[in-house]
Amino acid sequence: GQNIDQPTEMTATEGAIVQINCTYQTSGFNGLFWYQQHAGEAPTFLSYNVLDGLEEKGRFSSFLSRSKGYSYLLLKELQMKDSASYLCAVRDDSWGKLQFGAGTQVVVTP
Amino acid sequence: EAQVTQNPRYLITVTGKKLTVTCSQNMNHEYMSWYRQDPGLGLRQIYYSMNVEVTDKGDVPEGYKVSRKEKRNFPLILESPSPNQTSLYFCASNSPGTGGAQNTEAFFGQGTRLTVV
Numbered sequence: 001g002q003n004i005d006q007p008t009e010m011t012a013t014e015g016a017i018v019q020i021n022c023t024y025q026t027s028g029f030n031g032l033f034w035y036q037q038h039a040g041e042a043p044t045f046l047s048y049n050v051l052d053g054l055e056e057k058g059r060f061s062s063f064l065s066r067s068k069g070y071s072y073l074l075l076k077e078l079q080m081k082d083s084a085s086y087l088c089a090v091r092d093d094s095w096g097k098l099q100f101g102a103g104t105q106v107v108v109t110p
Numbered sequence: 111e112a113q114v115t116q117n118p119r120y121l122i123t124v125t126g127k128k129l130t131v132t133c134s135q136n137m138n139h140e141y142m143s144w145y146r147q148d149p150g151l152g153l154r155q156i157y158y159s160m161n162v163e164v165t166d167k168g169d170v171p172e173g174y175k176v177s178r179k180e181k182r183n184f185p186l187i188l189e190s191p192s193p194n195q196t197s198l199y200f201c202a203s204n205s206p207g208t209g210g211a212q213n214t215e216a217f218f219g220q221g222t223r224l225t226v227v
Contacts, residue, residue, distance in 0.1 A: 031214060033215065033216075040198070040223075041221070042221055043200070045215040045216070045217075048214065087153065089153075097155065097158060098202075099155075100154075101152055102150060102151060
């Protein structure tokens with residue numbers, strides 16, 4: 001079956017670095033996405049990995065290892081506005097069907 | 111502006127009273143989908159559509175219907191809502207993924223918070 005696991009909650013201090021891990025077991029693989037979601041709002045796209053390695057986008061980086069079924073999202077220089085839920089999602093076919101993890105709530109403290 | 115628009119944003123209704131949540135996208139995307147989001151469960155797909163007149167069940171389709179008569183619209187229909195359908199609903203759209211294509215991300219609507227009493 002489909003299974004996407006990520007921690008429920010992480011807490012970090014403003015200015016610090018936090019790494020959110022995601023492991024997946026899906027029937028197919030056509031890319032892994034990270035989304036940010038503030039409470040009650042729509043998820044917004046952060047990053048996309050389809051090949052192994054690191055993708056860097058400003059303060060956010062995402063890593064993928066397809067052989068290990070593993071990804072992480074790295075948030076650097078944390079700001080208070082980064083307090084949100086971070087969703088790991090795997091596209092398991094070419095048409096766009098996304099399987100989501102339950103999300104990791106990141107709490108940034110002063 | 112590229113967007114997915116859902117209406118209404120908030121809805122309180124009574125058990126058994128049919129309702130429709132509309133979804134429209136202006137990006138000419140082939141693929142559209144409906145999700146519900148509940149605490150601790152993440153986003154779960156209800157129905158999806160790969161193009162006009164092509165729809166299929168997602169992971170939690172019971173109690174829902176959809177239609178795709180036009181490419182831009184994908185309404186979600188609850189024929190007889192029940193309290194266990196109280197949830198936050200999201201519509202999303204994207205173009206087909208072709209491995210590394212720039213337009214493979216899914217765009218989400220603002221969400222519809224539905225309460226069934």
